[in-house]
Amino acid sequence: MHETIQKLLSKRPVLIDGAWGTELQKQGLKPGESPEALNLENPAIVEAVAQSYVDAGSQIVITNTFGGTIYTLERHGLADKVEEVNRIGAEISKRAAGDQALVFASMGPTGKMLMMGDVTEDELFDAFSVQAKALAAGGADGLVIETMSDLEEATVALKAAKETGLPVCVSMVYDAGADMDRTMMGTTVEQAAEELTAAGADVIGSNCGQGIEGFVKLAARMKASTDLPIWIKGNAGLPEMVEGKTVYKTTADDFAAFAAPLLEAGADFIGGCCGTSPDFIRALKAAL
Numbered sequence: 088m089h090e091t092i093q094k095l096l097s098k099r100p101v102l103i104d105g106a107w108g109t110e111l112q113k114q115g116l117k118p119g120e121s122p123e124a125l126n127l128e129n130p131a132i133v134e135a136v137a138q139s140y141v142d143a144g145s146q147i148v149i150t151n152t153f154g155g156t157i158y159t160l161e162r163h164g165l166a167d168k169v170e171e172v173n174r175i176g177a178e179i180s181k182r183a184a185g186d187q188a189l190v191f192a193s194m195g196p197t198g199k200m201l202m203m204g205d206v207t208e209d210e211l212f213d214a215f216s217v218q219a220k221a222l223a224a225g226g227a228d229g230l231v232i233e234t235m236s237d238l239e240e241a242t243v244a245l246k247a248a249k250e251t252g253l254p255v256c257v258s259m260v261y262d263a264g265a266d267m268d269r270t271m272m273g274t275t276v277e278q279a280a281e282e283l284t285a286a287g288a289d290v291i292g293s294n295c296g297q298g299i300e301g302f303v304k305l306a307a308r309m310k311a312s313t314d315l316p317i318w319i320k321g322n323a324g325l326p327e328m329v330e331g332k333t334v335y336k337t338t339a340d341d342f343a344a345f346a347a348p349l350l351e352a353g354a355d356f357i358g359g360c361c362g363t364s365p366d367f368i369r370a371l372k373a374a375l
């Protein structure tokens with residue numbers, strides 16, 4: 088086990104942070120705008136989000152680099168800023184974390200489909216490799232490849248991320264199938280757990296895609312398929328449209344009620360995804 092993970096797990100469970108996208112929107116980010124551009128244009132509001140989670144008690148905070156590969160940045164005219172966006176993103180979270188929390192830098196999907204021939208495996212590897220190296224250069228303590236639907240893309244990202252020597256968590260999104268236990272591509276919890284374990288992940292998990300209540304069974308099924316620690320970040324319910332606005336209806340207390348069942352099911356790292364906020368992390372902390 089990676090030394091960083093071992094140290095963290097000596098204080099199991101480990102409290103992670105909550106949503107970034109919805110928090111940045113509260114600070115003025117508009118739908119369709121690049122969240123990552125804020126690392127260069129308005130780092131103060133990015134740091135404020137990280138700080139709000141450190142203050143809430145998160146032992147790990149992520150970074151504003153989810154869309155930090157060249158393929159996502161080029162859609163916003165930032166193709167020549169990949170190194171900067173990621174390095175500075177890690178530096179911002181590190182500043183907020185100080186010696187109170189660790190920073191696991193976020194790497195999300197590229198939006199390119201290997202299966203459709205949008206990119207080759209080598210191109211994908213290079214894109215993730217550039218991002219991972221920049222995040223490491225910015226001082227990240229670990230990397231989290233998250234919200235992945237395509238196991239093949241996740242595995243390529245994992246291989247690139249591991250070259251940094253940092254611990255790597257791979258977190259899939261299960262939002263399909265009658266039991267909400269498959270990725271959009273049809274991969275089951277067990278298939279992903281086994282393949283990611285074999286590919287050398289340090290932690291595996293699931294985030295996004297459904298409300299926190301669904302993650303109890305996901306955590307149990309992951310635990311049964313791997314010896315690795317389990318990372319869980321559920322949503323505050325499914326998004327609903329109310330008067331043209333996206334709202335998440337699960338409250339912080341309702342969310343935190345799942346802390347104990349999640350722990351029992353085998354979750355080691357617990358935090359929140361879309362719709363969660365520092366209030367949710369405070370409620371989780373109290374419950375844990």
Ligand SMILES: [Zn+2]
Nearest residue numbers: 295296360361
């Ligand atoms: Zn989410």
